[in-house]
Structures are given as C-alpha cells and as structure tokens.
Amino acid sequence: MPTIVIIGAGPAGMRAAETISRAGLVPILIDEAPRAGGQGYRTPASGISIDTHKLMGSQSKKYQQLHHDFLSIVSSIDYRPETLVWAIENNTLFTLSHNTIATIQFDCLIVASGATDRVYPMPGWTLPGVFTLGGMQLSLKDQGCAIGKKVVLFGSSPLLPLVALQYKNLGVEIAAICDTTGFAGKISALPSMVFSPGTFLRGLSYLASLTLSRTPLFFGVKPLSIEGDHRVRGIRFLTGSGQEKWIECDGVGLGYGLKPETQIADLAGAVFEPDEDLGLWLPRMDQDGRAGKNLYLAGDGAAIGGADAAEASGKLAALAALSSLGVYCDAKQQTRLQNTVRRLRAFQRGLARAFAPPQQFAETLADETVICRCEAIHAGTIRKALALSHTPPEMNRVKAITRCGMGRCQGRMCAPALQAMIIHHANQSLAQTGRLRGQAPIKPIPLSAAGETAP
Amino acid sequence: MTSSTETIIIGGGLVGVWAAYFLARRGRKVLLLEKGFIGAQSSGVNFGNLRLQGRHPDQYPLSLRSQGIWEQLPELIGDSCEYDRTGHLYCAFNSDEAEKLTAYAAVSRSHDLQIENLDRVSIKQRFPYIGKKVIAATFSARDAVANPRLATPATARAAQAYGAVMIENCEATQIEASDKGFEVHTQHGETWSCLYVINSAGAWAANIAKQFGEDVPAFAAGPPQFVTEPVPYRIVPSIQTIDGSVIARQIPRGNVILAGYPRTASDLAANRAPVPPRKTVAGMAALSEVIPSLRSCHVIRVWSGIEAYLPDMIPIIGPSETTPGLFHAFGFCGHGYQIGPGVGLCLSEWICDGQTPTPLEAFGIGRYRTTIAVSEKFKSEFDAGGANA
Structure with missing residues (x-):
C-alpha cells in the first residue's frame, strides 16, 4: 500500500486525511500542534472553557462539522500531533517530536502548511503588547485570552473587522480600527468579489455591526509609531486627511493580510514564481494542487483562499493523489472541487487587492525601525548596505550582507518588509528581487535531539 | 568592438578580488569578470576560519604571508570585516x-x-x-577568524577605489590566446583584449584550464x-x-x-x-x-557551498604550462579562505615582477601531467566513493 503523508492538520490536511481514509488507505497526518484544527479552526487547550460557538460566529457550523468528521476517522489514520517536519531529502521526511528525531518514507506528500500574517514593521512594533492579527485570534481560540483590555487594530486586512468583532463579543474594548487602505480601494476590488458575494456581505456586516456600536474606524491612515516604555501605551498615526492622531491602548494587533507558509513546499522541491500582483512568491501547481511528482499543495499554504477553499483543496489534492496512485477515482467530484477552489481563491485575490499593503511603506519607514527582530537589524542598516556597491538588490545577497532574515524565523516575519525595501531602492520587479530560499531546519531544533536517535 | 586592458580576472571570489586589489594598487589596468555576484559562492559562504596550525607543510610561507594581510585589513581596505584574533x-x-x-x-x-x-x-x-x-x-x-560574507565585497570596493574595474553578472564565455595575449568574449557580446588572464573561477575554473589543454580532475563539493x-x-x-x-x-x-x-x-x-x-x-x-x-x-x-577539490587536497596556484600569460588559482580544497589574500598578492607579483618571493612550486598545475597520489585527507573527508558521493 502506498504511503501518503499529509503535513498540517488544519482544514485542508484534515479533509485530505478524511478523503484518503475513506478510500481505504491509512494516511500519516503530521501536525506541529497538539490538537487538530490549524490556526483558524483551532480547538481550545485542555482545561480552557471557551464559548466556541460565540467565538466562531457565522463559521461555527463549519467548524463543528470539520471537527466532527475528523473525529470519525482519526482512529483509522496514523495521526502524529506535536511533530515537526524540519527537513526533506528525496522521499524522506525528517521529523522532530518530543526531542526525538525520526524519519518517514513517503510515496506521496500532501503539504497543507497554512499561512502566517504578513507584517510591515513600524517603530515600536516589537514592544510587548503588539501582536499580529492572527496571533490575537489564536490567543482567544487557544487560551481564551485577549491581548489587552483596550486594543487598536492596525493594518490592511479583511481580518481587521473580524478580529474586532471577536474581541468585542468577549467584552474587550476596541479603541480603534485603523485601515491603511482607503475606502476607494475596496470598491475597486469589487468585480472579483462577485465570485463569492456571501463572504463579501459577511465582511460588510462586520463593519456595519462595528459602526453601529461606535467603534472608531479610520481609513487611509499612515503608521507613525507604537509607543511605550516596557509595553504598549498607545499608537500614533496620520489620519486619511493627514492629521496626527494618538490613541491610548494596551494592545495592538498588526496585520497586512496573509502569506502562505511555503518552506516545506520549498524543501519538497516546488518551483516558485513571482506574483507581482500580490507581492508574493508562490509555488507553481496545477488546478489539483500538484506541484511536482507525488507532491501536492493544499489550503492557505499553497495559495490564500480561506477556510472553505482549504477544505475543498485538501479533498481535491487527496483525490488527485489517490487517482494518480491508481487507488481511487472520482473525476466528477474532482471537477466540482476544482471549480470551488478556483472561485474562492479568485475571491481572496480580490480581497488581497482591496487590502493591499501600504505603498509608501519602504519610503517612509524610519531608519531606527527594527526590520528583522530575530537578528535586531534596523531599516537604516539595510538602507546603508543597499547604498554600497556590491550589495546587489537581491533578497539572499542583502540577507548575507546585513543578516536580515538570518535568524530563528528564517525571514518569515521580515521578508515582506525587506522585499519592499529592496524593490523600492532598486525600482525593480519582484522577479528581479528574488526570494529567501527555504533551508532546513525550517524551525529550530535542539542539538540534544541528535543524541537520542541515529536516523 | 574590442576594448583592452592589461589583466582580466575570471571569477570574483576572494582570490580574484585580492589579485585585482594588488594589481590596481600598483597602477595596473585590471578588469574582473564575475558570472554572478562578487563573493557569493564559496568565498562568501565558507566557515570563516583563518587557521594556521595543521596546514600542508609546503603552504606555510604563503599562509603566513596571507595572515599578515588579514592582520592589516583596516589599513589595506578600510574595513576589518569582523577579523578577530581568536586563536x-x-x-x-x-x-x-x-x-x-x-x-x-x-x-x-x-x-x-x-x-x-x-x-x-x-x-x-x-x-x-x-x-x-x-x-x-x-x-x-595567531589563528583568527573573519566574516566571509563581508570580506570579498569589501576588498572588491577597495580594489575599485584603486581603479580596478569589476563587472558582475557577466560570464566570460570564450577565452582565446592570440599572439598578442588574449581575447575574452563575454555573455553580453563584448570582446576584451588583454596580456594576462587569471583563472580564479573557483569550482568553475577547471573548465577554463581544460580549454587550454590543462585537464585536472577537479570536482565540486562542500562541507x-x-x-x-x-x-x-x-x-x-x-x-x-x-x-x-x-x-x-x-x-x-x-x-x-x-x-x-x-x-x-x-x-x-x-x-x-x-x-x-x-x-x-x-x-x-x-x-x-x-x-x-x-x-x-x-x-x-x-x-x-560549491568549492573545487583536487585528489591531493592542495590547490593549483601558478602560471599555466601551456599558455604564457595565463595564471591559475583554483581548487582550494576547502582551505582557500585563509590563503586567498596571499594568493592574490603572489599573482599580482607574477604579473608585475615576473616572479613571486613566495615558494609555490608544490602547487603548479604541471603536477597533474603525472599520476597524483590521492591524499589521506581526501579519503577521510568525503563520503565513501569520494567524488561520486
């Protein structure tokens, strides 16, 4: 029997596992987290009681259905939570679990590695109390904690109103929602919104409900700084009309949309292409998510499409894998899922355009702003290096010379900012700017893990 | 159209930029062609060791001369490149x-x-x-370390300040010996004429040597x-x-x-x-x-990284034995970083003075005309199967 390994137990990986299991195979499902659900559909830590129904709002039914379906198959799959895939060599995965390194051979690999927040730094963004929008949501879903008592949400993301609503529903004061895009930007993105009007209307209803409850909303703002001595005391920005505004708060959620976590796909040999429109390097794949021989990508880790697209693309990748292995074929369902995934991802693309990252970011960023927080590299250091000869405006060369992106997170956090600075400096395309290559271990692994096994 | 210069250096690694530096400092016209970026291959990704103990016995005069250059980086190139005499x-x-x-x-x-x-x-x-x-x-x-990511670009900048010309993203596609020296053709269609060529193209250098009838069993590997x-x-x-x-x-x-x-x-x-x-x-x-x-x-x-290795685990440094005016400096077998500046200095002396005071006979390319004994290090420092691993 062929070994199909799925990496990531979010909605895409869970649905892929279910699809393969129902076809009579026993997939291996590897996940870093202790409990399935990924980030968006996370289940609370044990001993934490949260009104998940209230928290998930209109997504509550889908959330429950996904976990219910997964529970019905979990005993018939090889589910390995708390396991990190840190390297891939040919058809061998190297994993770390409970401080032990092991290997897994696979015939077919489905990568459903999810997404992370796209962040553009501003002075003070490393102060305690500043979180990404995704991180803010997780602290609620996993621990039932808010990041502060009085919170400002800042950036350009469809998550801004959603997270605000989730926090408000749990009694947290939202001091302001500051959107760096203008209202006009959203209207111009409307044509592609019609692919999924339901989702768009849901977005508008969040905004409406916030407006009704008098949460201050600012559009077209420009970031100035987050200030505080030992933690956040407030945030300073320019309003759309150019007036400086200071809002006191003890928590800030920052986010400029999502970006796929593509390191595993990179190690598995996916080919990457620049998407100048989204400002992201994305893995090349066909409509089933096939990115190489026996390599499939699903969910937000492949292309941002949201939870519904993740579920559908997980099923789709599983069906395509089963069919190419000659195990099971359902061409009709495959076509239906292809259409669903295409429609939902097109909608997200429109959304990403409507919430584009701030254009002037690289130009206006203060020199003393930390760009790479792992290595403590400031914007001024990068600018100085770029001004020297023999600092080619290419991501890996600038990384080599400045250390930006060399630290623990391997540039997951700082790459968008570094990319924006290089593009601005050289006035060139994303294709010319290049991308930080993924390198093992994709997350840090302790030396002691080597002592306990010889793979 | 053909432009001319005195020396063309193929390869902008540590050896190439130091050769350019010393030539330019003596007022010589020099052009360096780099197919990618300066210092982006093994010169930029190596461990950064300036180790003196445990070197090949024949290498000490070169090695010590090179350490002398590392010890004076701020005076020579205006940048310490994080040089640190750590022992x-x-x-x-x-x-x-x-x-x-x-x-x-x-x-x-x-x-x-x-x-x-x-x-x-x-x-x-x-x-x-x-x-x-x-x-x-x-x-x-006296052993030390220096940051390899910084050393080559910093030396390149200093060489340029003395008048060296460096072109990145420019592969030398054809090098022809003529009765007046060499004609070097680039991927962009330019032709340069010159009197001397330095082949310091790292893991890619053996292909150039081969074009001049000097075939050596170099292969690419990295730690x-x-x-x-x-x-x-x-x-x-x-x-x-x-x-x-x-x-x-x-x-x-x-x-x-x-x-x-x-x-x-x-x-x-x-x-x-x-x-x-x-x-x-x-x-x-x-x-x-x-x-x-x-x-x-x-x-x-x-x-x-991508380094060139040779079976006797010592580099090729010195004049070509088939083509007057051509100099080779490659195959550093994973220990080129420490001696790189010294090699650049010796190459500049060969071109300017016709000789170098540093004894380098052991490193001549001519040794590959006869069968070379495979080094013990070669056997122990590679996977079973050596070059094929």
Whole structure:
C-alpha cells in the first residue's frame, strides 16, 4: 500500500486525511500542534472553557462539522500531533517530536502548511503588547485570552473587522480600527468579489455591526509609531486627511493580510514564481494542487483562499493523489472541487487587492525601525548596505550582507518588509528581487535531539 | 568592438578580488569578470576560519604571508570585516590523534608559529566548556577568524577605489590566446583584449584550464554547515577536532557555527550545494560531545557551498604550462579562505615582477601531467566513493 503523508492538520490536511481514509488507505497526518484544527479552526487547550460557538460566529457550523468528521476517522489514520517536519531529502521526511528525531518514507506528500500574517514593521512594533492579527485570534481560540483590555487594530486586512468583532463579543474594548487602505480601494476590488458575494456581505456586516456600536474606524491612515516604555501605551498615526492622531491602548494587533507558509513546499522541491500582483512568491501547481511528482499543495499554504477553499483543496489534492496512485477515482467530484477552489481563491485575490499593503511603506519607514527582530537589524542598516556597491538588490545577497532574515524565523516575519525595501531602492520587479530560499531546519531544533536517535 | 586592458580576472571570489586589489594598487589596468555576484559562492559562504596550525607543510610561507594581510585589513581596505584574533584549539580524542597533533605542531613551530601543547588538565583550566572526550589539544594564538560574507565585497570596493574595474553578472564565455595575449568574449557580446588572464573561477575554473589543454580532475563539493541560535558568548577560539567531525566557532553576538566532514558533492550545473539532513544530525551529535553545554541550544539554519577539490587536497596556484600569460588559482580544497589574500598578492607579483618571493612550486598545475597520489585527507573527508558521493 502506498504511503501518503499529509503535513498540517488544519482544514485542508484534515479533509485530505478524511478523503484518503475513506478510500481505504491509512494516511500519516503530521501536525506541529497538539490538537487538530490549524490556526483558524483551532480547538481550545485542555482545561480552557471557551464559548466556541460565540467565538466562531457565522463559521461555527463549519467548524463543528470539520471537527466532527475528523473525529470519525482519526482512529483509522496514523495521526502524529506535536511533530515537526524540519527537513526533506528525496522521499524522506525528517521529523522532530518530543526531542526525538525520526524519519518517514513517503510515496506521496500532501503539504497543507497554512499561512502566517504578513507584517510591515513600524517603530515600536516589537514592544510587548503588539501582536499580529492572527496571533490575537489564536490567543482567544487557544487560551481564551485577549491581548489587552483596550486594543487598536492596525493594518490592511479583511481580518481587521473580524478580529474586532471577536474581541468585542468577549467584552474587550476596541479603541480603534485603523485601515491603511482607503475606502476607494475596496470598491475597486469589487468585480472579483462577485465570485463569492456571501463572504463579501459577511465582511460588510462586520463593519456595519462595528459602526453601529461606535467603534472608531479610520481609513487611509499612515503608521507613525507604537509607543511605550516596557509595553504598549498607545499608537500614533496620520489620519486619511493627514492629521496626527494618538490613541491610548494596551494592545495592538498588526496585520497586512496573509502569506502562505511555503518552506516545506520549498524543501519538497516546488518551483516558485513571482506574483507581482500580490507581492508574493508562490509555488507553481496545477488546478489539483500538484506541484511536482507525488507532491501536492493544499489550503492557505499553497495559495490564500480561506477556510472553505482549504477544505475543498485538501479533498481535491487527496483525490488527485489517490487517482494518480491508481487507488481511487472520482473525476466528477474532482471537477466540482476544482471549480470551488478556483472561485474562492479568485475571491481572496480580490480581497488581497482591496487590502493591499501600504505603498509608501519602504519610503517612509524610519531608519531606527527594527526590520528583522530575530537578528535586531534596523531599516537604516539595510538602507546603508543597499547604498554600497556590491550589495546587489537581491533578497539572499542583502540577507548575507546585513543578516536580515538570518535568524530563528528564517525571514518569515521580515521578508515582506525587506522585499519592499529592496524593490523600492532598486525600482525593480519582484522577479528581479528574488526570494529567501527555504533551508532546513525550517524551525529550530535542539542539538540534544541528535543524541537520542541515529536516523 | 574590442576594448583592452592589461589583466582580466575570471571569477570574483576572494582570490580574484585580492589579485585585482594588488594589481590596481600598483597602477595596473585590471578588469574582473564575475558570472554572478562578487563573493557569493564559496568565498562568501565558507566557515570563516583563518587557521594556521595543521596546514600542508609546503603552504606555510604563503599562509603566513596571507595572515599578515588579514592582520592589516583596516589599513589595506578600510574595513576589518569582523577579523578577530581568536586563536585556534586543535583537539584529539585518542592517543593516535594526539600524536598527529604533535607532528602538526612540529611543522608549525618550524615556521615560527607559537603552538601550546595542552593536556586534559590544562584544557579544563583554560577552556572549561570542552568535553571530557578531548584528551589533548594544541592552541595557536595567531589563528583568527573573519566574516566571509563581508570580506570579498569589501576588498572588491577597495580594489575599485584603486581603479580596478569589476563587472558582475557577466560570464566570460570564450577565452582565446592570440599572439598578442588574449581575447575574452563575454555573455553580453563584448570582446576584451588583454596580456594576462587569471583563472580564479573557483569550482568553475577547471573548465577554463581544460580549454587550454590543462585537464585536472577537479570536482565540486562542500562541507555541511549549520548555525545555532545566539547563546551567551564564551567560546572564544575556533575549536576543531582532528578527525574533522567538529569545526566550530562562536561569534561575539552568540551564534555557534559548525562545519564538519564528510563533505557532500555539489551540483555545479544547478548551482546547488545540498546539506543531507543526516549530516546535520551527525554534526549536532558531534558538537554536543565536544562542547556538552550546547546540547540545549537550537540549530536554526544549514548551508553549504560549491568549492573545487583536487585528489591531493592542495590547490593549483601558478602560471599555466601551456599558455604564457595565463595564471591559475583554483581548487582550494576547502582551505582557500585563509590563503586567498596571499594568493592574490603572489599573482599580482607574477604579473608585475615576473616572479613571486613566495615558494609555490608544490602547487603548479604541471603536477597533474603525472599520476597524483590521492591524499589521506581526501579519503577521510568525503563520503565513501569520494567524488561520486
């Protein structure tokens, strides 16, 4: 029997596992987290009681259905939570679990590695109390904690109103929602919104409900700084009309949309292409998510499409894998899922355009702003290096010379900012700017893990 | 249209930029062509060791001359490139290895290097973080480190300040010897004429030598390397075990860098130098034995590079034996970083003075006209199967 390994137990990986299991195979499902659900559909830590129904709002039914379906198959799959895939060599995965390194051979690999927040730094963004929008949501879903008592949400993301609503529903004061895009930007993105009007209307209803409850909303703002001595005391920005505004708060959620976590796909040999429109390097794949021989990508880790697209693309990748292995074929369902995934991802693309990252970011960023927080590299250091000869405006060369992106997170956090600075400096395309290559271990692994096994 | 210069250097690694530096400083016209970016291949991704002890006996005059250049970086190029005279601790696990250390130390001392012999007790006193498995060591205080990511670009800038011309993203596609010297054609369709050519194209240099009838069995490989997260700085010297399982150093910002054998073949065509994960794991285990306190520390990234190796594990440095005016400097077998500046200086002397005071006879390309004895190091420092691994 062929070994199909799925990496990531979010909605895409869970649905892929279910699809393969129902076809009579026993997939291996590897996940870093202790409990399935990924980030968006996370289940609370044990001993934490949260009104998940209230928290998930209109997504509550889908959330429950996904976990219910997964529970019905979990005993018939090889589910390995708390396991990190840190390297891939040919058809061998190297994993770390409970401080032990092991290997897994696979015939077919489905990568459903999810997404992370796209962040553009501003002075003070490393102060305690500043979180990404995704991180803010997780602290609620996993621990039932808010990041502060009085919170400002800042950036350009469809998550801004959603997270605000989730926090408000749990009694947290939202001091302001500051959107760096203008209202006009959203209207111009409307044509592609019609692919999924339901989702768009849901977005508008969040905004409406916030407006009704008098949460201050600012559009077209420009970031100035987050200030505080030992933690956040407030945030300073320019309003759309150019007036400086200071809002006191003890928590800030920052986010400029999502970006796929593509390191595993990179190690598995996916080919990457620049998407100048989204400002992201994305893995090349066909409509089933096939990115190489026996390599499939699903969910937000492949292309941002949201939870519904993740579920559908997980099923789709599983069906395509089963069919190419000659195990099971359902061409009709495959076509239906292809259409669903295409429609939902097109909608997200429109959304990403409507919430584009701030254009002037690289130009206006203060020199003393930390760009790479792992290595403590400031914007001024990068600018100085770029001004020297023999600092080619290419991501890996600038990384080599400045250390930006060399630290623990391997540039997951700082790459968008570094990319924006290089593009601005050289006035060139994303294709010319290049991308930080993924390198093992994709997350840090302790030396002691080597002592306990010889793979 | 053909433009002319006196010397064309093929390859903007450490050797190439130092040759350009010394030529330009003596007022000579020099053009450097680099197919990619300056200092982006093995010159930029190597371990950064300026090791003096344990070198090939014939290499000491060159090596010491080169160290003299490293020691004067701020005066010469206006940038220290994080040069740091950390010393180098060479470690033995058993009595056979300890004997080897003694033999290496004798060679080093014959070239006036100060080498200290340390037994288990003095190792524990001076370097308390070294594990019990190390039974003997030698310490060389003049050994140093410098940041490889910075050294080559900084030298290139200094060379340009003296008038050297450097063109990146420009491959020399054809090099023809003529009765007046050479014609070098580039990928962009330009033609340059010159009197001298320096072939310092690293792992790509053997192809150039071959075009001039000098075929050498060079192949591309690289050591697996990794770096840990930063931890408090206390491991000052570079630490090397004589079996090559651990070559480690900590930089003042706290990260510990490790390189270790066996090396892995690189893919020249795809420009890739993979690090097999099993070698990373082996390196992690080896490092925790030599410095046990690092066990709890995390590895954050691995990398390797594309270096040229030769079966006798010493480089080719010197004039071509088929073509007057052509000089080779490649095949540094993983130890080119320390001698790179010195090699650049010697090349500039050959061109300007017709000779160099540094004895380099052992490194001539002519040795490959006869069968070369395969080095013991070659057998032990590569995967089984050597070049094919």
